[in-house]
Amino acid sequence: MQAIKHEASVVSGTESKTVEQTLPARTASKRRFPSLESADTSPAVRLLVPAIKTVVPPLLGLALLVLVWAVVAKSRGGLPGPLSTWESAKLLFADPFYRNGPNDQGVGWNILNSLGRVGIGFGLAALVGIPAGFILGRFAFVSAMFAPVISLLRPVSPLAWLPIGLLVFKAASPASIWVIFISSVWPMILNTAAGVRAVPQDYLNVARVLRLSEFKVFTTILFPSVLPHVLTGVRLSIGVAWLVIVAAEMLTGGVGIGFWVWDEWNNLNVEHIIIAIFIVGLVGLLLEQVLILLARRFSFGQGV
Amino acid sequence: MEKFVELQGVGKSFDSRKGRFVALRDVNLTIRQGEFVSLIGHSGCGKSTVLNIVAGLYDPDAGIALCGGREIDGPGPERAVVFQNHSLLPWLTCYGNIYLAVEKVFGQRENKAQLKARCEAALALVNLSHASDKYPHEVSGGMKQRVGIARALAMEPKVLLMDEPFGALDALTRANLQDELVKIVEATQATVVMVTHDVDEAVLLSDRIVMMTNGPAATVGEILEVALPRPRERLALANDSAYHGYRSAVLEFLYQKHLRPAA
Numbered sequence A: 001m002q003a004i005k006h007e008a009s010v011v012s013g014t015e016s017k018t019v020e021q022t023l024p025a026r027t028a029s030k031r032r033f034p035s036l037e038s039a040d041t042s043p044a045v046r047l048l049v050p051a052i053k054t055v056v057p058p059l060l061g062l063a064l065l066v067l068v069w070a071v072v073a074k075s076r077g078g079l080p081g082p083l084s085t086w087e088s089a090k091l092l093f094a095d096p097f098y099r100n101g102p103n104d105q106g107v108g109w110n111i112l113n114s115l116g117r118v119g120i121g122f123g124l125a126a127l128v129g130i131p132a133g134f135i136l137g138r139f140a141f142v143s144a145m146f147a148p149v150i151s152l153l154r155p156v157s158p159l160a161w162l163p164i165g166l167l168v169f170k171a172a173s174p175a176s177i178w179v180i181f182i183s184s185v186w187p188m189i190l191n192t193a194a195g196v197r198a199v200p201q202d203y204l205n206v207a208r209v210l211r212l213s214e215f216k217v218f219t220t221i222l223f224p225s226v227l228p229h230v231l232t233g234v235r236l237s238i239g240v241a242w243l244v245i246v247a248a249e250m251l252t253g254g255v256g257i258g259f260w261v262w263d264e265w266n267n268l269n270v271e272h273i274i275i276a277i278f279i280v281g282l283v284g285l286l287l288e289q290v291l292i293l294l295a296r297r298f299s300f301g302q303g304v
Numbered sequence B: 001m002e003k004f005v006e007l008q009g010v011g012k013s014f015d016s017r018k019g020r021f022v023a024l025r026d027v028n029l030t031i032r033q034g035e036f037v038s039l040i041g042h043s044g045c046g047k048s049t050v051l052n053i054v055a056g057l058y059d060p061d062a063g064i065a066l067c068g069g070r071e072i073d074g075p076g077p078e079r080a081v082v083f084q085n086h087s088l089l090p091w092l093t094c095y096g097n098i099y100l101a102v103e104k105v106f107g108q109r110e111n112k113a114q115l116k117a118r119c120e121a122a123l124a125l126v127n128l129s130h131a132s133d134k135y136p137h138e139v140s141g142g143m144k145q146r147v148g149i150a151r152a153l154a155m156e157p158k159v160l161l162m163d164e165p166f167g168a169l170d171a172l173t174r175a176n177l178q179d180e181l182v183k184i185v186e187a188t189q190a191t192v193v194m195v196t197h198d199v200d201e202a203v204l205l206s207d208r209i210v211m212m213t214n215g216p217a218a219t220v221g222e223i224l225e226v227a228l229p230r231p232r233e234r235l236a237l238a239n240d241s242a243y244h245g246y247r248s249a250v251l252e253f254l255y256q257k258h259l260r261p262a263a
């Protein structure tokens, strides 16, 4: 029953789309008489047309990517094509959480291990970076004091910090966490500080007229006002952290998606490397989307 | 009547990149309790600066500013301010914005129910009970400004200070809010200082209009006593010759005696 109904609405949906495109005058007159609108377009159609319009272009783009990939794979011997990669992915994800000793674990464990390291390094960076940003934004003296230090250290390539980490911590995992920390702390410091400096004077004047306590000023004005900037910093940081983890793990080994890529390269399993590229991209995309949603939730119509 | 707010020889300068800028020099003004006083003058003459000195947001660097016989030492809720661009906190609802003020001023002495009643009464005063749970970005500019006024009134201030409260609104909304303000002020007998650059607004609302000369070193030029009887009615005043007399007096001051050279 439901399946039939669904099919019917799909058919009428494509029909009415072509009608709307060829007869703009008629749609315009329909807008003036809303009672007519419900007479010849069903609500399902009105939902479907925009959905098609938003889904089709990205799908076309992805299809183009796969096509280019297939053509390149055909003309170059070593690169596996989309089909063989798909077959290999099906096998891989049939059992993502197996464990055959410390150096042979399922891809799921590798991803989780990398996410864990990013989480710890990034969490420590947030713990240090966000309060530091508040202090730098609130006190011009401290800001002037640390400006040269930050300008000097921030442009350093994240991997340049790896030897220092290995030297100090004498172990691979803490060293890659250290690299994540040092490369993701700057965007949080700088964005938080900029957010504190951008708190509108009007809001602070409201606080002064009410004689709010420092604590109340922080919780009701400073914090909510700076929050969207903090979340921008967090989003940039997590992007950097996820970029860096693959490279750091390639150099240090252990269990993790970067190490896994390196391992598969040594096994000459190129399908798995391509799959890893897709996984890294997808996880990065997911992290970004979650943070964009969060930022929207806390922007309070300020259009951040 | 008692002198309530008093400025004696007040001067204020600002340090800018081009050097020291003297905004106000030798401003003398007294305001009685229950009086509605407007400050009018060309843009940039120093109206907001005078208001901010009474609010305590600026310190005068010459002369003294008194309120209720005591020197004004910083801002405080007994001198509530309605800011030019509403300055509601966007992460609090209309109710929440008023509650923040009410809780701070009355929270020590009153219980939750009493505070709630105060907030609701303030919203009802500006006809916004229905928008209580809306966020500022969900309501119109006029409604935001009304919430700003409700927040200030809910603090039961000794003086209500308003900086071009209706400046950013369209003419119809502005007229409606002016009429509401007339009623509120007549009902609460509040002491009000309002900055404006709208001549009709000044005449309609004020007991006295303080006309300021142009800056730099602006000061009080003339003071016009508006003896129109209250309650005042916009439509009735439209054909009132006394009203038009006051109106032309202000216009004459602004556009004949102190015309600002085109900037």
Ligand SMILES: Nc1ncnc2c1ncn2[C@@H]1O[C@H](COP(=O)(O)OP(=O)(O)O)[C@@H](O)[C@H]1O
Residues within 6 Å of the ligand: B014, B015, B016, B021, B023, B041, B042, B043, B044, B045, B046, B047, B048, B049, B050, B215
């Ligand atoms: N915080 C400030 N710093 C420097 N100059 C200021 C400051 N506030 C006001 N001024 C200057 O003082 C003069 C009067 O300003 P203001 O009181 O805001 O004028 P009005 O409210 O009448 O338009 C202007 O020339 C303005 O540039």
Ligand SMILES: [Mg+2]
Residues within 6 Å of the ligand: B047, B048, B163
């Ligand atoms: Mg002003």
